[in-house]
Amino acid sequence: MTINEIQNDIIEEFGAFEDWMDKYAYLIEIGNDLEGYQEEWRLNQNLIEGCQSRVWLHAELVDGKIIYKADSDAIIVKGIVALLVRALTNQTPDDILANDLYFVEKVGLKEHLSPTRSNGLVAMIKQMRLYAMAFKAKMG
Amino acid sequence: MGAAIDYVESIGLENIALYEQLLLEYATEKLLTIPDLKIYGTAQHKASLISFLVGNIHPYDMGMMLDKMGIAVRTGHHCAQPLMLRYNIPGTVRASFGMYNTFDEIDRLVAGVLKVSQMFA
Structure with a gap:
């Protein structure tokens, strides 16, 4: 699936929720379900420290595509982390760099990406793009 | 600034301090009825604010949900x-009470915290 196909799926899923409580209950659910972040990756170099919550991000290049794994100590942040990983993992650096992640605004989660929230999410997206730039350079 | 000082003086600093202490006592008593709620900072003559956590719910999660319910905490x-x-x-949730807050608002805070703790249970 392309990044935009995944984003459109996410938008459709969120379209089913009538009120904010259901939406956040879903975020909590996918936050709780996010797994696969290995303890050996829980290093300071992978830590994105916000004032409010912390995010860990690990990335590796497999067959020309980037595999992202991430985690957070706050469940709502972790739910959003799970959506970002779902949209961008297993994609090429070029596709990742060309995408603007429009789903975040469409599903009403943009407030979490305000720098004043200081929850690590803005820095996480920046870091995901930096990995894409670095892997792209490495691939030549 | 002048108008603000006139306003505060018309009510009286002692009255304000007394009212804030009553809010603090009421909120402390009500919040402590919530299972697994722990208050951080219990000095006898502390200012009118309560720092707390419920179980292992992250403060950001609690704050975010309360914000959605129209309740402002830090x-x-x-x-x-x-x-x-x-x-x-990782941090705490902190509710501060001022002369402009009401006992009814504390009831809403307590109901909100209880609701959030159920969502994360």
């Missing part, structure tokens, strides 16, 4: 990282 380490390290917690 969350995070409050620039007191060494103290948070000492308690081994």
Whole structure:
């Protein structure tokens, strides 16, 4: 699936929720379900420290595509982390760099990406793009 | 500024302090009825604010949900990282009460915290 196909799926899923409580209950659910972040990756170099919550991000290049794994100590942040990983993992650096992640605004989660929230999410997206730039350079 | 001082003086600092202490006592008593709620900072003559956590619910999660319910609290380490390290917690949720707050608003805070703790249970 392309990044935009995944984003459109996410938008459709969120379209089913009538009120904010259901939406956040879903975020909590996918936050709780996010797994696969290995303890050996829980290093300071992978830590994105916000004032409010912390995010860990690990990335590796497999067959020309980037595999992202991430985690957070706050469940709502972790739910959003799970959506970002779902949209961008297993994609090429070029596709990742060309995408603007429009789903975040469409599903009403943009407030979490305000720098004043200081929850690590803005820095996480920046870091995901930096990995894409670095892997792209490495691939030549 | 002048108008603000006139306003505060017309009510009286002692009255304000007394009212805020009553709000604090009421909120403390009500919040402590919530299962697994722990208050951080219980000095006898502390200012009218309560720093707390419920179980292992992250303060950001609690603050975010309360915000959605129209309840304003502050969350995070409050620039007191060494103290948070000492308690081994990521931060706290902090509700502050002023002369403009009401007992009814404290009931709403308590109901909100209870609702959030159920969502994360």
